[in-house]
Amino acid sequence: xxxxxxxxxxxxxxxxxxxxxxxxxxxxxxxxxxxxxxxxxxxxxxxxxxxxxxxxxxxxxxxxxxxxxxxxxxxxxxxxxxxxxxxxxxxxxxxxxxxxxxxxxxxxxxxxxxxxxxxxxxxxxxxxxxxxxxxxxxxxxxxxxxxxxxxxxxxxxxxxxxxxxxxxxxxxxxxxxxxxxxxxxxxxxxxxxxxxxxxxxxxxxxxxxxxxxxxxxxxxxxxxxxxxxxxxxxxxxxxxxxxxxxxxxxxxxxxxxxxxxxxxxxxxxxxxxxxxxxxxxxxxxxxxxxxxxxxxxxxxxxxxxxxxxxxxxxxxxxxxxxxxxxxxxxxxxxxxxxxxxxxxxxxxxxxxxxxxxxxxxxxxxxxxxxxxxxxxxxxxxxxxxxxxxxxxxxxxxxxxxxxxxxxxxxxxxxxxxxxxxxxxxxxxxxxxxxxxxxxxx
Amino acid sequence: xxxxxxxxxxxxxxxxxxxxxxxxxxxxxxxxxxxxxxxxxxxxxxxxxxxxxxxxxxxxxxxxxxxxxxxxxxxxxxxxxxxxxxxxxxxxxxxxxxxxxxxxxxxxxxxxxxxxxxxxxxxxxxxxxxxxxxxxxxxxxxxxxxxxxxxxxxxxxxxxxxxxxxxxxxxxxxxxxxxxxxxxxxxxxxxxxxxxxxx
Numbered sequence: 061x062x063x064x065x066x067x068x069x070x071x072x073x074x075x076x077x078x079x080x081x082x083x084x085x086x087x088x089x090x091x092x093x094x095x096x097x098x099x100x101x102x103x104x105x106x107x108x109x110x111x112x113x114x115x116x117x118x119x120x121x122x123x124x125x126x127x128x129x130x131x132x133x134x135x136x137x138x139x140x141x142x143x144x145x146x147x148x149x150x151x152x153x154x155x156x157x158x159x160x161x162x163x164x165x166x167x168x169x170x171x172x173x174x175x176x177x178x179x180x181x182x183x184x185x186x187x188x189x190x191x192x193x194x195x196x197x198x199x200x201x202x203x204x205x206x207x208x209x210x211x212x213x214x215x216x217x218x219x220x221x222x223x224x225x226x227x228x229x230x231x232x233x234x235x236x237x238x239x240x241x242x243x244x245x246x247x248x249x250x251x252x253x254x255x256x257x258x259x260x261x262x263x264x265x266x267x268x269x270x271x272x273x274x275x276x277x278x279x280x281x282x283x284x285x286x287x288x289x290x291x292x293x294x295x296x297x298x299x300x301x302x303x304x305x306x307x308x309x310x311x312x313x314x315x316x317x318x319x320x321x322x323x324x325x326x327x328x329x330x331x332x333x334x335x336x337x338x339x340x341x342x343x344x345x346x347x348x349x350x351x352x353x354x355x356x357x358x359x360x361x362x363x364x365x366x367x368x369x370x371x372x373x374x375x376x377x378x379x380x381x382x383x384x385x386x387x388x389x390x391x392x393x394x395x396x397x398x399x400x401x402x403x404x405x406x407x408x409x410x411x412x413x414x415x416x417x418x419x420x421x422x423x424x425x426x427x428x429x430x431x432x433x434x435x436x437x438x439x440x441x442x443x444x445x446x447x448x449x450x451x452x453x454x455x456x457x458x459x460x461x462x463x464x465x466x467x468x469x470x471x472x473x474x475x476x477x478x479x480x481x482x483x484x485x486x487x488x489x490x491x492x493x494x495x496x497x498x499x500x501x
Numbered sequence: 502x503x504x505x506x507x508x509x510x511x512x513x514x515x516x517x518x519x520x521x522x523x524x525x526x527x528x529x530x531x532x533x534x535x536x537x538x539x540x541x542x543x544x545x546x547x548x549x550x551x552x553x554x555x556x557x558x559x560x561x562x563x564x565x566x567x568x569x570x571x572x573x574x575x576x577x578x579x580x581x582x583x584x585x586x587x588x589x590x591x592x593x594x595x596x597x598x599x600x601x602x603x604x605x606x607x608x609x610x611x612x613x614x615x616x617x618x619x620x621x622x623x624x625x626x627x628x629x630x631x632x633x634x635x636x637x638x639x640x641x642x643x644x645x646x647x648x649x650x651x652x653x654x655x656x657x658x659x660x661x662x663x664x665x666x667x668x669x670x671x672x673x674x675x676x677x678x679x680x681x682x683x684x685x686x687x688x689x690x691x692x693x694x695x696x697x698x699x700x
Contacts, residue, residue: 416614422601425614427551429677432687433605434548468605473677479607479614489629490603491547492540
């Protein structure tokens with residue numbers, strides 16, 4: 061089905077064509093697009109023919125189950141809860157950021173959200189395919205391989221929505237298991253939508269217009285646009301936790317580097333730019349400065365690790381009249397990439413210690429003879445209440461990268477130091493636990 | 502005649518240049534079913550170092566993952582040199598942890614807190630296996646490196662080899678003081694081995 065329509069062999073040709081014609085993403089052809097021999101000219105026919113020859117056996121294998129329509133780039137599945145009416149209109153939009161409000165940090169002045177898919181549903185559980193397109197590719201490029209979708213569901217006089225970042229490329233996954241799965245398989249299961257809320261009158265009129273246009277001629281719904289409200293706010297945001305036992309000579313160096321993505325919840329309000337806010341999905345941002353940060357914690361330390369992030373409120377409107385979107389969001393837009401000791405303390409080791417057999421997630425033993433162990437790719441733990449900005453309490457996680465290190469160093473060669481124990485916490489077997497405990501800390 | 506000589510010379514050159522690579526490719530064992538420990542397709546490379554006296558064992562851990570339900574049989578292990586860092590540590594000991602424990606950075610063998618069984622002939626089943634190994638060096642003041650272990654194993658009648666990455670340094674010193682004799686060596690080695698693991 062999909063493979064039979066693709067010619068991976070031809071991608072070099074595509075790349076060369078892009079190099080001649082403009083930057084990646086500027087062309088009209090999507091990645092991995094279906095191509096025909098008619099479009100191939102001169103000597104390229106030979107390469108195309110070789111592609112066909114190479115793929116012929118695969119095509120034969122897949123032909124029995126082939127579908128006529130091309131495979132969507134992304135399939136979003138979700139549940140909205142009971143529909144207020146007998147049917148609902150689902151519109152999927154892809155975010156295209158523009159402008160920059162601050163010189164050092166990429167804080168978009170606004171976004172344009174063109175529709176990339178729409179569908180009428182008759183049950184609360186639905187699945188909608190987003191086809192490959194120049195818009196989707198552009199969204200992925202602007203998002204460093206991550207497309208920011210906004211999914212709107214209109215039913216009767218009520219609506220719900222959810223923002224959903226989807227990783228489009230394996231390189232953008234950076235070790236995140238879930239993100240890699242998204243990049244490798246197009247099926248993305250969205251969290252449950254928030255409860256339907258009443259639509260403002262102007263929004264109801266806009267939806268009626270869109271519905272009518274779609275039924276009459278399959279018109280594409282008009283895009284929504286957002287513009288920043290007020291100034292962005294920088295706030296310390298929880299990104300991890302540090303546990304260093306009470307052993308003389310033991311230190312732990314926390315390092316947080318420049319490829320760490322951060323995914324935090326989005327606040328949404330139909331009332332105004334001060335809330336009240338309700339959760340409206342998630343937004344992923346990358347490190348804005350390409351910098352790294354970290355600090356060294358000494359013995360008997362149990363603290364959270366914080367990083368500075370920028371938050372911005374946006375006013376949602378639309379190009380239609382009346383506009384399809386009419387509300388506000390409050391979201392993270394930029395991670396500075398620094399890291400410092402947080403103000404509060406995480407819970408201590410729930411097992412009371414790290415001796416063999418105590419912690420089901422495993423243990424590690426470290427020598428006092430300048431023993432050093434740098435755990436790579438500590439999978440970041442997700443937290444609720446990582447930051448509170450503009451009256452909304454954000455939740456989410458950072459990391460899932462190769463750029464977060466827990467570097468323990470034990471230096472007590474002439475004291476009464478004996479080997480010490482570290483062990484895993486939250487989830488994941490050592491050495492890949494989300495949290496590392498040190499003794500009873 | 503000249504043409505014939507030219508053709509012969511080119512043919513000989515081609516054979517000489519392609520031959521060794523071809524032979525190497527044929528003799529290189531494929532990874533087979535065992536996998537390097539990874540998250541999201543990216544290898545996990547821990548970095549570790551410890552000070553030892555000349556000839557002592559510096560103990561660390563490397564990991565392999567068996568995705569199969571059936572076991573594989575381990576045959577041997579050898580040290581993988583770190584590209585751009587020498588000398589390479591001499592492998593003294595290797596065993597499979599019988600617990601869920603690992604040697605972050607230890608000295609001496611056997612390790613009382615970490616019971617092991619011999620690697621040679623060990624059958625490892627589904628999941629992660631912690632391979633605990635000890636390397637050493639003899640010259641005072643030198644650092645001895647390893648990028649991990651090359652593990653040869655047998656599965657379904659075939660012999661394969663997989664690399665279990667672990668960026669490790671044995672810092673050899675005859676006088677162990679409070680001052681670290683190999684500062685910052687762990688991070689640099691870990692970065693090098695990470696690049697090796699990512700190909």
